Amino acid sequence: MATATKRRAKPEHVSLTAQGKPVTLLEAIREGLWEEMERDPSVFLMGEDIGVYGGAFKMTEGMLEAFGGLRVVDTPISEIGFTGAAAGAAHMGMRPVVEMQFIDFIACAYDMITNYVATSRYRGSGAVPMVIRGPSGGYVRGGPFHSQNPEAAFFHTPGLKIVYPSTAYDAKGLIKAAIRDDDPVLFFEHKWLYRRPQLREVLPNEDYVVPIGKARTHREGKDLTIVTYAALVHKCAEAAELLEKEDGLDVEIIDLRTLLPLDDDAIVESVKKTNRLLIVHEDTRTGGIAGEIAMRVSEKAFEWLDAPIQRVTALDAPIPYSPPLEDYFLPQTDDIVKAARWLAGY
Amino acid sequence: MATATKRRAKPEHVSLTAQGKPVTLLEAIREGLWEEMERDPSVFLMGEDIGVYGGAFKMTEGMLEAFGGLRVVDTPISEIGFTGAAAGAAHMGMRPVVEMQFIDFIACAYDMITNYVATSRYRGSGAVPMVIRGPSGGYVRGGPFHSQNPEAAFFHTPGLKIVYPSTAYDAKGLIKAAIRDDDPVLFFEHKWLYRRPQLREVLPNEDYVVPIGKARTHREGKDLTIVTYAALVHKCAEAAELLEKEDGLDVEIIDLRTLLPLDDDAIVESVKKTNRLLIVHEDTRTGGIAGEIAMRVSEKAFEWLDAPIQRVTALDAPIPYSPPLEDYFLPQTDDIVKAARWLAGY
C-alpha cells in the first residue's frame, strides 16, 4: 500500500517545505508524520476521526487517501482500546502513532500507558516503540477538559519519554525522533502554537531529527536563567525583550523541548553561569515539573545559586473556561517579567 | 439497617480499643471504618471482595454481616465503575468509602478521579465527599503491580486530598477525618505496616480525629530535618537512632501524614531550626513529591539552608519483584544514614 501511494504526487499541504515555503508548527508536525509514513512502512496512525476527517485539528489530512485504511486507522472512542492496540502492534514490530483527539483524554488510558506500555521493556516483554500525541494546553477558552497540560501525570513514570516542542523546527525534528525511538514517547502539541503565524519558519528541505533529551538555548543571557517549554517559551521571550529594554537585564531562556529525560546538564550549566533560576510552566503549581527541576539544581548546583529558585505557573485549580478566569489562572508575560525582576533584584 | 445492627454486640476484632488492647495499623483503620459506619448511616463501603470475604487484607471483615449488603457493596471488577458510582452516591448525600484491592489498580480510575471527582466542586456540581483507600507500597515482594506508591500521580490534581499515615493512632484518626471531610480524599495504607507488631499501640477509647493537612513531628532534633511519610517514617527513625549513637547527631523527623495539602509551615519551621533538609520517600525519584517539597522550601526558607536539600528515594524504574532487586531498588535504613551523614557533614 505504501509503495502504491509513493507514486502519487505529494499533496500541496505537505509539500510546503519542499517548495521552500514557511510552515506553522502544525504543518511541521504534519510533514514529519507524512515523511515518516513514507520512509517506514511499519509506521501507522490510529485515533478518532483521523481518517476521512483528517483529525479534529486536520493534522492527518489527506493521509487516509495517501496511505490507505490499514495505515490510517479510524478507531472507536476507546482510548484504552487503541492505546493498548498500539502496544500490541508495536510488539509485532510496527511503529504506531496514536492521536488523542484532545490530550485531556489521555487520562482514560492512564493505566494502559503507565502500567502496561511503560513497564514492558523492564518486564522482559521488549521495547514498545510507539508515540502518543495530541493537542494540549490552554489560552484557547477550552475549559477544564480541552486545555490540559498532562506532562506531570506521566513525568513520574519510568520507561516513558515526554516531548513538548515550542518551534516548528523542533516539532518536525522531534516527531521524527519520537517515531524512530524504540521507547514509548508522549508527544504533546500546544494548540495555541499550532497555527500561530509568528511561528512560521522555512525548514531545511532534508530529513533531520532533533535528539530527544536535549534542551535548546532559546536566548542567551548572563543575568538570569529561565527554564521553560512549549507555549511559554514565547511568553518568556516576550518578557526577556521587555526586561532588556526596561531593566537592561540579560535573560537566558532554556527551552527544555524534552521533559523526560530532563537535560540536567543544560539547566545546570546555565544556572552556573547566571546564578539565578526562574522556572516557568503553564501547568498547575503543586506537583508540576518545576519541583523536580528545582530539586535537581539544588542537588547539582546549590553553591552557585545567589537567589532562591522561583517559579511562575498556573494556579492550583482546574482550568476555568471564561476569559477573565482563564487569563487570571494562566501565567502571563507580565507575571514572568515581575518574577524575573524580583529574582534579578534579589 | 444501620439501626438494626447497632443492637448487636460489636465483634471482637473491632473492639480491641474498647477493651484497652493494642491495635495494629490495619486494626486501627478497621475500627475507624466501623465506628464511622455506626456513627453515620450515609457512610457505606464499596469494592471488590469486601463483603463475604472481608477484603483481600480482611480490612472489612464482619462488616457485611453487621451493616448489610446495601452498605457493604461487593462490586464487579470495575474501578472506573465503582469509583464513578461512589461519586454519584456522594452527589446524593452519601459518604462512600471505596477500596482498591491493591492501590496499583487506582490507575484504571485515573480519568474518573482526576477529571470527574476532583473537579466537581469547581465545576459547580458540588463537593464530593468520598474516600478511596487501599493497600499501598513495597517491601513485600509484590512485584510491579502490587507494590506501588501512587501519591505522585494524584498529588498534581487540584481538588483532591491525599493521606498516607505511618502509625496506628494517625491511621484511625485520619480515616475518620477523611470520611468526614467534604472533599475527595485518597487514603493510602502501607501494607508493610498493616500488621507490623512494632506498630501496635493502645488507642484512646473515644472518638477522635487527626486533622487533614497537619504534619507531625515524629522525633525532635536540631541538627538535621528529615521530611518523610508512611513506611519510611520507621526506617528514618531507625536511622536517627543509629546516627545519634554513632555520630551524636540530633535528627528531627517530620511525618507529613497528609501529602495534599502539604503542611508547609511544619516543614519550613523545622528547616529554619536545623538548616539542613533531607527528604525521604519510597516512591521513585523523578517526579516524586520530594521535588515539590524542595521547591517550597527554596521559595520560603532559602536563606536558612546551610546545605543543598537532598533526597533518598527509590530508583527510577518499575518495582522489581525478586528480593535482591527490590532491596536494591527501595530506600533502606543504611541509605538514609549515609545521606544524613553527608548532609550533616556539609
Add this chain to the structure above:
Amino acid sequence: MANRSPAKRASAAIPHGLGRAELLEMYRLVRLTRSLEEKLELLFKQSKVIGGLFRSLGQEGESVASAFALRRRGDGTGDMLSPLIRNLGSMLTIGARPVEVVRQYMARGDSPARGKELNIHFTDYRRGFIGQISPLGDLVPVMAGVALTFKQRGEDRVGMVYIGDGATSTGAFHEGINFAAVQRCPLVVIVENNGWAYSTPTRMQTAAKSFAAKAAGYGAAADRVDGNDMLAVYGAAKQAVERARAGAGVTLIQVDTYRRRGHAQHDSQSYMDAAEIERWAATSDPVDRYVAALTGSGWASARELAEIDRAVDAELDAAVAEAEASPLPEPFEARTDVTGDGPVAGPWYRLDPPDPTKA
C-alpha cells in the same frame, strides 16, 4: 420510518396516558429547544458565544420526550438525569432555564457554572440534572451511583443517563451499565444513535447489529424506538422508567435519530451525504412529525401551536437580553471552590511587592 400522515392518526386517542396539556407542554419544550439553539447560533455568528456550539437539530424530539417521562419536581425529590452535549432538550424539560444556557455559552459570571465550565455542562440537584464532563461515558457510572443511592435509601426515584452511539465504545459506559445492572439500580440508559460520532459512522464504531443488542451482555432490558417519533420515545421511556421505579432494574433504550448538523459549528460535514441529511430533514424532522401528529390527530390546533411559538420567542428574546446584561466573572473567582478549605493561593509575583514566601 416514513412520516405518518395526519389522516392515519385522525381522531386517535392520546397514547401512553398523556393528557392534552402535556402534549402541548412537550410541544413547547421541543420548540423551545430548537429556537434556543437557533438563537445560540445567531449569538455564535456574532462571536458572542465563547468556545464551540453544538446543535441537536433533528434530535430535539427524543431529548424532550425521554426526559418528559421522568418525575420532574424541582424540589430534590424527583428523578435525575445526566445529559450529553446534544440533550439541551432534556435539560430544558427537567427544569433548566434558557437564560442559564445562554449565560453558560457566553461564559458569564452568573451562569450556573460561574464561568468555570462551558455550554450545558451544569448541575442542579434539586431540579434533577447533573452536568456531564467532556470525557465520554463517565456519567454512566456516576448515574449508576445516583441510582444506587435511590435503592439504598428505598426512594422510588429513577436515574436516566444519555450516551451517544460513539460513547458506547468507552470503558466507562461498560463498567457503569454493568454495575447498575448487576446491582439492579433504577437506571434508564438512553443510547442515542444519531448515526455519527464526530466524523465516525456507526459501522466504524461497532460491529454490533444494534445498540439494543448490547443490553443482553449486561442482563439489562432492551428497547429500540424511532427517535424522531416523540410519542414513541415517550412511551418507551415511560415504560423503562416505571420498570426501574418498580425495582426491575436497568433498561437500555436505543433511540434512532440523525445528527443533521456537524459535530459542532466548525465542522463542515464534508464527510456526510447532503442528500441523506435532506431526506431526514424532509421526512423525519421530529418537530414536524410531532406537529403533524398533534394537528392530524386533532389534539391541538395550528393556532394553539402558533401561540406557543410566540410565547417561546418572547421568552427567548428576554433570556438573551438578560444574559447579555450579565457580567463576566471576577478574575479572583478562578481561585474559589477548588476544595472546601477556601480559595487557593494566588501568584506571589502579582503581590505588591512580590513575595514568594506568601505563595
Add this chain to the structure above:
Amino acid sequence: MANRSPAKRASAAIPHGLGRAELLEMYRLVRLTRSLEEKLELLFKQSKVIGGLFRSLGQEGESVASAFALRRRGDGTGDMLSPLIRNLGSMLTIGARPVEVVRQYMARGDSPARGKELNIHFTDYRRGFIGQISPLGDLVPVMAGVALTFKQRGEDRVGMVYIGDGATSTGAFHEGINFAAVQRCPLVVIVENNGWAYSTPTRMQTAAKSFAAKAAGYGAAADRVDGNDMLAVYGAAKQAVERARAGAGVTLIQVDTYRRRGHAQHDSQSYMDAAEIERWAATSDPVDRYVAALTGSGWASARELAEIDRAVDAELDAAVAEAEASPLPEPFEARTDVTGDGPVAGPWYRLDPPDPTKA
C-alpha cells in the same frame, strides 16, 4: 455435564481431525500442567516460591485444549496468545518450559523476566506468548493490536486472549474486544467462567444470562462449551481460530469450568461450598474425563498414559533441580532495561564517597 462413560465412546473415531499422537500430546500437556502446579505447591510450602501461588486445578483442560488449537511454531511465524494467571496450561502448550516457570516463581536471575516480574508473567514472541500484567483486561486491547498487525501485514496468523468471568467487567475488555470486532481482527477471546472472581460469584459480577451473550454487543461470533471436556474445547477453539484465520473476525468462546482451589494459596475458600467443589472434582475433573475419553474410546492405553506420567515426573524433577540451582539476580539489574538509553542512575548515597551531583 455428566461424565461420559467409556462405553458410550468405545471405538469412536477421533473428532476434530485430531490424530492419536496429538491426543497423547494433549494428555502430556495437561498432565504436565497439573504436575507442575503440584510441584510448585510443594515448593511454596517449603517457602521456596516468592510471592503468591495460583492454582488452575480443575481448569487445566481448557487451557491446554484451547491453546492446542493454535498454530504452534516457536519461530515467530505462528499464532500468539496471552494467558491469565490460571493459564499455565496454555503457556506450556504454546511452548513455555517448566524450568522457566519454576525459575519465575522462585524469582531467579535467569528466569525469563530476570526476576523483575513474577509467576507466569513472561513473554516470548517467537514461541508465541505475551505475558499478562496484573491489571485485568489490559491484554485484550493489546492482543487486538497484535491481531490488527497480522491483518495489516496480510499474515494468516491468529491471536488468542484469555479473560476471566470477573475481568469481563473491566473497561479494557470492552474497549479491546469492540476494537477487534469492528476492525475484524483475527482474534479469539476465551472467556473462562470458573464461577468465581476471587470471592465474587458470577451472579455478582454480571446480570447477563451468559458471557456468550456479550458477543452480540460487539458483533462477534459466540460459542459456549463445557470447559472440562478437552475435546469439546479443542473443537470450539479450532473452529474459532479457523474463522479468524479466514478473515471472519472475532469469536468469543465461553468455557464453563470451576476453580476448585482458592484465588491463591492464602485463600481459605471459606466462601465456597465444599460439596460443590467435591462434586466438580468427582464428576468433572478435566484430566479424569480426558483419560476416560482416551482409554474408553480405545485411543490410548493406560500403559501409554502411565509412561507419559513417568516422563512428565522426570522432566519436572529435572526442571526443579535446575531452577533451584539458578542464581538470584544481581542487585544492579534493578537499574537495567527501563529504557533503551542504558541503566538508570543509581543512588548517590551508595557511592563512596556519596556525591549527589552524580545522582
